[in-house]
Amino acid sequence: MQLKDWCTDDRVSIRFYRGVIVLAMLCLANWSASAWADGRSGSDEDELVFSVFHGPATVVLADLNSNGHKLGDLRVTSLPIQFVSGEPAGRLDATLITTGINVPEPDDEIRISNLIFVFSDGIDQIVVNGSGYYPAAGPTIDLDSSLIRPVTGGSGQFAGTTGWAETRHFANNSWEHTFHLQMPEREDGRGRRHRRRH
Template sequence: AASPAQAAAASPTTVRVYHQALTPIATSGSGIGMVRTFFIPIAVDGKSGDGQYLTGTLTTLAEGMPGGQELRGSNLTFVFGSEENQLVVGGISYYPSAGATLAPGQKTTRPVLGGSGIYEGARGQVVSTNLGPAGWTHVFRVTMN
């Protein structure tokens, strides 16, 4: 079980998440409105464990963006050891139109919309980086109120 966020209120907490390279477990639709669904086990601050995973969707919201990219909205939930311990991530990012995920080497910053359990009242942001075949990192910087 994860215990990285037992920090005092308003004290910044950094949580580092890693997972293997991924592909969607399901895709529905095409073009604007296309939904890609993901589920993958994660390691938290270097430790893997039961009940730690990332699940969510990316939805194509606009095509023909600068550089031929798409704009996708995210609805991502990171679960830390127990279903009650969650960080919820939203926001938008540019994606290569032919790719299921960010291009290797690309990073994006998204808002943390909230949390529950040990992350109750969380707010902040997460920087996600596609490391290509080496997987992904997600570095959360949150405060709890």
């Protein structure tokens, strides 16, 4: 078969185009996996990581007729937070609602949480929502444990942010909340794009 005939042979052409399509699909799958693993999916976002701290949390059970281990129990708290430098950062306002009892083990609970981290004058806020396991006898997660929850939004310099936060409850009853934020790119008054930093 001459080269001219090979190029016009339908069987060869079909095999050639199938090979090109398979190769293109493999390249696309590899690019998608790399972007997913990078955590940004190829978007114009940049990760901002920082922590805030506070001492022991005073959590109030708002349902006076509850023994603290019932569905629908509401727990609330509000307390000051600070940066690692010790400088005041603002406050944490939070609610916990019990949605499951004796799960995954007897005397355990599932609680959904709504945590609002309010910075400086209140314009800059980060919203953290999620679900986790809690000891029925305790108002918070256990000492020397941690919980990861999604960041669902923010305001001010955190407007449009997403990501996740890890809450750590240390053995000495102090707390650390570490934010891993995907900060969207913003455009300034001159049409230049940049990312806001904390």
